[in-house]
Amino acid sequence: MPSTPAFVLDALIFIGLAWVAWRALGRSIPIAVIPIIIGLLLAATGALPAGWGVPSKLGDQIGFVGVLLLAFTAGLETRQSAHLPTAADATPLPRTQALRFVASAGMALLLPFALGTLAAHYYFTGLPGWEAPKGGAWMGALAIGLCIAVSALPVLIGIVRELGPLHRPLTQLALRIAVIDDAVLWIGLAVLLLAAEGGSLLAGASWSTVLAVGVVAVLAVAGTLAQRLHRDPPTWAIWLMLPLFLVAGAWASSQFGLHALLGAYFGGAMVPPAWTKRLPVERMGQLALIGLAPLFFGHSGLKIDGSVLGWASLQASLALLVLAVVAKLVAVLLCPPASTLSRREALAVGALLQCKGLMEIVAATILRDHGLLSEHAFAALVTLAVLSTLLTGPFFRALVRRHAQADTGARQAV
Template structure:
């Protein structure tokens, strides 16, 4: 078979298997389709399919096919991260700055500290820290991975729970938006390359100057043109950030964060997010699964994942509970908000991909983080739904 035919076989597997598992086993309550796709990406990777059937794995996932899949995955995740940036509602966060600042700060800080503690534990054993990382980068990277809230997946889960447009849902979005900014800011700090500091300064200056012109242009354009110009801006920011040694996904987030959501029709923006998830992101999940590794040992990877899951969930719940006491929330609110904010899924997987690309973590650490992200997301709806019923 030629490369095109093998590529289409890979696409057939990527889209058919997760959908069949999701539909036949009716997993939507505890594992939405996006989570099933992530799990199938892991199963189709070298750690499972590659060990169970190496001949089949090597036949389908040839270097040429993997490179083609990676190209789709890069653009898919750039679109997804840009949309997450657009959806940040900083005006509302500023309007309710005391409540939002206290809650977002505690919801981020508590799991960050516990996650840094877990990273220090992992440092006592070989095979977890990447070859190009300094100790502080590894510790801060793992800590922030434990503190991440996946804003786009949070939106999907709150839609499922029918609270997205309610006051509680809007509050949770404000908290997650502030944490999202902190997450990407810390990531930029971790990725700062002092040998390329000149390029990074040039990129940031160019981003500020061109961003000013871009905002004036977007305000002047009609909406139908804004969608196309936004894609041009996305490609330019991604290139600039990667050229400067940050990462193309940092550029994608900055490209979206500088845009105003009201420039776009909200329904069309929601549709774009759903379509990217439907049409392109499954390729990213498979591409992510191909990077998993169990070389340290399956038991050790699962133990690391369990530790990271515990500190991320416990840290988020502790931080939000403290915020609830300070702000005088009603009974049950802190529990619901804490469990929703601990949702990891895509943003943490994207975050971990960047750390792996920059060799801050090893593929074994990446696998543990991926398992933690899947487990945390699968816990959310089954835990929150009964609490929402009681709350109502």
């Protein structure tokens, strides 16, 4: 099929059909996962003829631009908490609880990461087709552990907005932890990829690598100076600077041998928070999420080898899901983010944090592209991300509903 009709069909399937399905389901399923489900179903059934040209080359390019923008806005959101949905009377956490909060965020990352890594090393990577093509057994296990530890900030923001203001104190705690977890995820990805290269990046340094280091340094210094000097340039000037941070960050990370998405994220994180307050970050993220990135995520599902999607893969995904959910819940029970939370409220926060969403799929895609995940592991982790995201809203509602019923029963007994 010629390129233009192939792209139109591509967009109709992964953008148009996904949006229609989302509206038809009453927005009960996050729109982020619907293109992935469509791609997985097409890959598993082989219902899409190869001659139709889907995925199209133009669709791949537009989808990649969309996910770059999504990573960039995720970086912006980690620096600017004003973009998180808050109540009008929301106040920062008291300083006395800051240490507890940071410890809880660390526990919510470290426990799932440790358990996921150990389970992967001693069991999952021993399954047929699960061994990582590069990096050895431990590198592949660390890659799976990192995906298990993910909390998906962009999708979680959307889910929290759908939950409404009733449970705002709990959802705010979850979002604040997810901001930290999201930043650590991208740093962890960069460290893991650098470690997988075994120092070859420095050994093979060229003028482009040196230039990339200079670009990163200039961006970091410029963002820091702009923040400290409290300079507020015109809004149009900020809009002109944004593509520079995005493109320069993505290019620099690719020169280091890392994925361009890492640079896009850190490029967004380098933009001064004072600038992002004047930007429609939420709408930028929605444009990427609804209008561009579905092509990337739909293609990620479609490009999975259909032969690896079967009962064994689903069993592995369910086992990973149980591990990821239990680890998050145990983490927040062992170290609640606030001393005032009841056990059920802490579990409700953990139910939100177990959401994997797009960030796990992005992380898994990066790790697969660098040979740290096999196709079997990638397929299981993508399925895990879908199941985890679908579980988040109903799981949270069930916990807070039972908590409310318990409070009502106690008051009636009195």
